[in-house]
Amino acid sequence: MAGSEVTTHDPAGGSAGFAGQHVTVAGLGVSGISAARALAGLGARVTVVDGGDGDKQRAAARELEAAGIAVRLGDGATLPEGTDLVVTSPGWKPDSPLFAAAAAAGVDVVGDVEIAWRLRETVTGAPPAAWLAVTGTNGKTTTVRMLASILEAEGLHTTAVGNIGTPIIDVVLGQGKDGARPYDVLAVELSSYQLHWAPSLRAHSAAVLNLAPDHLDWHGSMAAYAADKGRIYEGNTVACVYNVADQATEDLVREADVEEGCRAIGFTLGAPAPSQLGVVEGLLVDRAFVADRQKQAQELAEVADIAPGSGTPAPHNIANALAAAALARAYGVGPAAVRDGLRAFHPEAHRIQHIADLAGVTYIDDSKATNTHAAEASLAAYPHIVWIAGGLAKGATFDELVQKSAARLRGVVLIGADRALIREALARHAPDVPVVDLDRTDTGAMSEAVREATRLAEPGDTVLLAPACASMDMFVNYNKRGEAFADAVGELTARDH
Template structure:
C-alpha cells in the first residue's frame, strides 16, 4: 500500500472516473494535478473547489512535459492513455508508480478496514451481463451488492460510501488490468478471450497477459470456462492466495468443482459439501428460455455469474429468482421488429469479431450489417467461417474497403452492398442517414425467415458517439421501414 498523504500525484484524464480519483487523492492528503486534452467544465470547476489543479495539454503528448514540470510521486492513469503514450512512457522511464482508480479504491477499502468482497469480471465479451446478473443474484440473497468498474460506476464512488457493501462486482477492461498494481479479489473470472483492442495493447500476447491479471491474488475462486485451454492456463499460472480453488463452468455435465447443466438443469457441484456424490439444482434451461436467456452466450454468462455469486454466499433459490427477473442489456441481440417475415436484430454491442460470431451463429440465415472502426482486428477468420450462413452483407464504416476486399476474396458468392453515406460522431442527422441507407440495403437482400443483424464486429467511434447510439439509430431506421409498410 502506497501512502499518498503529502505526496504529489498526477491524474491523467479528468472524466467521471478521473475526477473520482482526484477527489479521493485530495481526501487522502495528496497534492493533485490533473491533465489531459479536455475535460468537462463541471469537473474542472469542482476540481478547483476541492483543492486540485487542472492543466490542459495543448496537444496529445504534451502531458509528458506537464508531468516533468510537476514531478509527481505517483501517476493515476486512465484507460484513454495507451502504454506508448508519451506521458506513460515518461512515468515508466522516471520510475514513477502508475496507479489506476481500482488500485486507489482497494487502498481506501484497506484504510477503512472494510470486509467487502470483490468479485472481478473480465473477458472479451459478456462482462456487463455477467456483472449485472451476479449483482442481482447477490441482492436477491439479501446482501448489499454493488456493480461498478468498467460498467460505468467508478469503484471509488462505492467504497467511499458511509454504509459499506457486502460485495462489489467489478467489471475490469483489459486497459484497467494492464495498469493494475495489486488487489486481492474474493473471486474472479475471465469469461473468454479473443482478439480485441490489439491497437491499444500492441498485440494478442499483451492483450491476453492483461486479461490474465484478473486472477492474480484471488482468495476463494478462480472461475473459468471449461474447454477454454487459454483461460485455464491463466488460472494455472496465476499467483493466488493459498486455498483458492479453480471452479469450472460448462454447458455440459459438471464434474466435481464445476457448475454445469444436467438434463436441462443448472447444477452446482462446486459450492456444496457433498459435491463428490451430489449436485445442487440452481435453475433450469427452460426457465432461462422463458425469460429471454436461452441463447448460448447468455447461458454461459448465467453460469459464470452463478459461480461468482455462490462463492460469496448467494442461495440457489435466490439465484433462480434473480435470473427469472433478469433482462439482458440493450443492444445485445435485441429484437427490434419483424417486418414482412424478416427479424431485425440490434447487436450493436458486438464491437469485435468474437462477439459478432456469437451473434451470426445464433441464426440460420443472416443479412449481416458489418463494419466501423476495426481497431486493428482481422475479420478474415469470421468471414471464412460463417459465410455459409449469410444471405448477404451490408458494409458500413470508415474501414469498409478492407471488409469489402475480404468478402470479394473469401466469400465471392455472398451479395454485398456498400453504404457510402458518412457521419461524424455526434452528428445524429448524418448518423441516421447512414443507418437508413444500411437498413434499405439490407431490406433489399433479406427474404422471409431471415434475420437482419447489426453486429458490426467493430467500434462505433468512426461515425457514432457510442455503440448504444449506433444501435438506437439502427432501430429508428427499422421502425421507419416498418411504418412505410
C-alpha cells in the same frame, strides 16, 4: 513501472497514507476526476495533467480548481516536480512519456482500481466488502450485471462497479456515509487497462470470460494483453472461474499465484465435469459447489430463466450466466437466488436486443458487437441471418469470422468506412452469399441498410446488426448506431401500416 510494488499503502491510516502526498492524476476523464476529488478529500496535494486544452477540459479544470485541485492542460508528458505517486486514467498507454518520467524519478504509477483497493479497509468500521471480479474480451458488463442481480436476490447489499461506468473509488468512499449500509460484496467489471495498473488487487473470486485479440495497440502484443487479463486471478482466495471452451482462460488460471485452497472452476455450454457449471437438458447445473461433485449436481435454473421475455438466450449469454452463477456460488449464494436473479436480469440496450418481428423476420440490435469476437458470438446465436456489418475495423481482419459464419448467412449489407475489408473476406469465404455494399457513411445509411436487409430476408430469418466494427465513422457511439437501427425498423413498421 508495471508490477512494481507501491510503498504508500497504510491500512491503519484513515487516508491510506495519502495525506500530505503530492499525487499527479493523468487524465481529465471520469475516472481521473473521481480519483482527483477523492485523493484531495483524503488530504493529498493533487495536480491533474491532461494533454488536451479544449472547451471540455477547461470546463472540468475550472470545477477542480474551485475545489483546490491544481490542473495543468496542454501538457500530459511532464512530471510535476515533487510528485510522490501518479494515478493514471485507464486509457493512457504504458509507454506514455509521463510514465517514463515517473519511472526515471522512481515514482510509482497506479490506476483508480488500485487506489480503491487500498482504500477499502479504511472507510467504515465494518470488514471491507468482498470483490467478485470479471474480465474478458466480451461479455463483461452483461456478466457483472447478472452477478449483481443474483447477489441482490440472495438479499445481499451489492452494486455493479468499475468499468461498467460507476467509478469504483466513488463507491468505496461512499460506503457508510450518512448512515448508509456498507456493501456486503461488489460485482466488479475490470478492463485490461485497469488490471494493468492494479498491482495489489486480490479478489475473493474472479472470472476471465474469453480471450481474443483486442486493444493490441495499447498492450503491444497478444501475450501482454492476456497477461494483463490474467492479473485478475492473482491472489484469489476462493475461486478462479474460466471458460472451458477457451483454453487460454484456463491457462491463465494455471499460471496464477493464488491463495492456498483457491479452486479452478470451469463453465461450459455442455454437460459439466466435476468442478464445473454447465447445461444439461435445458438446465443450468452446478457440479462445483456441491457436497460430492463426483456424484452430485445441483440444478440452479432453467436456460429459459435467463432474462425471460427477451427471446431464446444466445449461447454466449448462457455462458455469461454460468460465469455469474459460478462467482455467486463461490460466495455462498444459494440455488434459488441464482434462478431468481437471472429471471430479474434485464439486458441493456444494444446487446442482442430484440427490436421487432415483421412478416416472419426477426430484427436484432447487437450494435455493441464492436469487434470480431463479439460479432462471432452474435452470429452463432441464429440459424439464418441477414447480417448488417461494417464501420471502423480498428486493424481487425475478418476471414476467420466469415469462415465460421458463412453457412448461416442469407445475405449481407455492408456500411461504414472499412466495409471493403469485410466484402473481400466474404468474396474469399462466402462467394455465393448476396452482398449489398452501401457506398455511404452518413447516418441515414442505416435506414437504407435495413430496407436492403429486409429485401434479402425470408420468413424465419433474423436481420442482425452485429457490425464487428467501431461506430465512430458514422455515429457518435454504438448506442447511437443501435438507435438508428431501431428507428429504421420502426420506419418499416410505419410503412407497413
